[in-house]
Amino acid sequence: MPAIQAQLLTISERFWQGQPPHGVNYPARAVLNCGAFPFNFANFQPLNRFLLICCPAMIGRIRTYLIRYSRQQSGTVSYLTLVQEAELGLNLEISHEKSRLNEMLAEISMTEHEEGRPPLSCLVKVQGSKGQGDNFYKLCEKMGMGEWRTLKQNEDFLKDLIGTCREFWRDETNFQKFS
Known part of the structure; x- marks a missing residue:
């Protein structure tokens, strides 16, 4: 993921609480509409926090x-x-x-x-x-x-x-x- 430094504009956090965030069809839209780089959340174990990536x-x-x-x-x-x-x-x-x-x-x-x-x-x-x-x-x-x-x-x-x-x-x- 070396392209992240160039592509990533902002990371904001919010509690995930075991469910995918609103608007994300997990894992189909796990790239979070950021076609600029692959960031596949399907490989992640359940997290305490969910990172919302805007690119x-x-x-x-x-x-x-x-x-x-x-x-x-x-x-x-x-x-x-x-x-x-x-x-x-x-x-x-x-x-x-x-x-x-x-x-x-x-x-x-x-x-x-x-x-x-x-x-x-x-x-x-x-x-x-x-x-x-x-x-x-x-x-x-x-x-x-x-x-x-x-x-x-x-x-x-x-x-x-x-x-x-x-x-x-x-x-x-x-x-x-x-x-």
Whole structure:
């Protein structure tokens, strides 16, 4: 497993308690959706803790899903729908798994912004909420879009950002070049 150093982004722990984690069909999905390297949990003896591995393949699936969503759907997608449809295997009821999803969304959006593209995380929101949470606007502030409180109060900011994102990814040239 020498490729782990290059591939592994984060390891977060959670109690396993004798059952595979939510979303993992043990051992069929024991690679944990991280096709970048084989990490087969079927060879492990029962553990006290289960390691959740997030790698570039998971980030790639999120990005691909959001690009496709921006081209084919309207509105925004909930965290739960993103997790289910992108087959991430995360349990959003566990705070550090939800935090990791937020970290991956932020990483994707920062990379997109650095490459001159709109942040894809503008398409993701908590189900039942009107818009984005404070962390999204703080991320926008880090990207130089303005002071986060001002951005949050500006009703047109999020709507315009979503529109820009959809327009960018619906352009066939952009899609072919950057997806």
